[in-house]
Amino acid sequence: xxxxxxxxxxxxxxxxxxxxxxxxxxxxxxxxxxxxxxxxxxxxxxxxxxxxxxxxxxxxxxxxxxxxxxxxxxxxxxxxxxxxxxxxxxxxxxxxxxxxxxxxxxxxxxxxxxxxxxxxxxxxxxxxxxxxxxxxxxxxxxxxxxxxxxxxxxxxxxxxxxxxxxxxxxxxxxxxxxxxxxxxxxxxxxxxxxxxxxxxxxxxxxxxxxxxxxxxxxxxxxxxxxxxxxxxxxxxxxxxxxxxxxxxxxxxxxxxxxxxxxxxxxxxxxxxxxxxxxxx
Numbered sequence: 587x588x589x590x591x592x593x594x595x596x597x598x599x600x601x602x603x604x605x606x607x608x609x610x611x612x613x614x615x616x617x618x619x620x621x622x623x624x625x626x627x628x629x630x631x632x633x634x635x636x637x638x639x640x641x642x643x644x645x646x647x648x649x650x651x652x653x654x655x656x657x658x659x660x661x662x663x664x665x666x667x668x669x670x671x672x673x674x675x676x677x678x679x680x681x682x683x684x685x686x687x688x689x690x691x692x693x694x695x696x697x698x699x700x701x702x703x704x705x706x707x708x709x710x711x712x713x714x715x716x717x718x719x720x721x722x723x724x725x726x727x728x729x730x731x732x733x734x735x736x737x738x739x740x741x742x743x744x745x746x747x748x749x750x751x752x753x754x755x756x757x758x759x760x761x762x763x764x765x766x767x768x769x770x771x772x773x774x775x776x777x778x779x780x781x782x783x784x785x786x787x788x789x790x791x792x793x794x795x796x797x798x799x800x801x802x803x804x805x806x807x808x809x810x811x812x813x814x815x816x817x818x819x820x821x822x823x824x825x826x827x828x829x830x831x832x833x834x835x836x837x838x839x840x841x842x843x844x845x846x847x848x849x850x851x852x853x854x855x856x857x858x859x860x861x862x863x864x865x866x
Contacts, residue, residue, distance in 0.1 A: 600682070601681065603624050603626075603656075604624055606652065606678040607678075610675075612674055612678070615672070620650065620672075622650060622651055622653065623653040624653065629654050629657040639658060639662060640661065640662035641662065641663075643666075644658055644663045644665070644667070645666075645667045645668075645669065646658060647669050648669070649670055650670070650672075650675055651675055651679075652675070652679050655679065655682065656682070659682065683717035683718055686714050686717055686720040686721075687720065687721045687722075687723065688720060688721070688722045688723070688724075689722075689723045690722075690725070691725045697724075701724070702756065705752070708720075708742050709746060709751075709752035709755075719741060719744070721740065721741050722738075722739070722741075723737065723739050724737070726738060747807055748807075748811045748814055750815065754818060755814050757817075758777075758810065758813050758814050759810065761773045761774055761776050761777050762774055766801070769798055769800065770800050770801060770804075771791060771798035771799070773802065774787055774791070774813070775787040777827075777830070777832075778827070778830065779832075779835060782824075786820060789820065790813065791813075793816040793819070794813045794815070795812060
């Protein structure tokens, strides 16, 4: 015997019962007197005879491929417990999604990376967001030492406002906000190698039609969309630009400078040791 706990949720189209039967090669077993109901109009009519199921806790015995199960969920049952003897049907029933709502008081030290991870999963429809528009209710502290907490609700949009890969969007936003009190140009410049920084940052802002003197907090969603689209075009035109990291360029620059300084010091020391007036 197997049981599943499911809850009502509205999703993009699921495979039909007929498609589930074909996908898992399910056949009605005569010795078990099995009979598949494929017509959702019929299953909806049967469930209506059960009365109002909205917010009810329902137990369905023998769901089979899930025809009546879907009608029960569509009727608004709060919880549905299904009991099925034939384990062949379990995979097909598991495609029916749970009604998820993530709630959390995020630890201060992990709130930013965890939120970025959730936003990426939201964009990619992965993790807890593979089931649909899973909501988030999260609390954030203003400061560690202060009891000043804000509650923020996130509900994924049916379609993203920026039709670009999450990593590209996050890259633009992260660079724009790294100097949040300065003009947006200051952070966006760091998207480009030092040798092309002025030229390409001007091209980016001009192409996106964004005022370079705006602060990051003053940029609208449409302006961020224009910046991401413009940056995407620049990445297509300049090979390797998408992989550029200004911190890595800065690290290599300091490393080269340090190595040059050590080389000069070693050369000076060698020269002094070989000087005829050296008193050593």
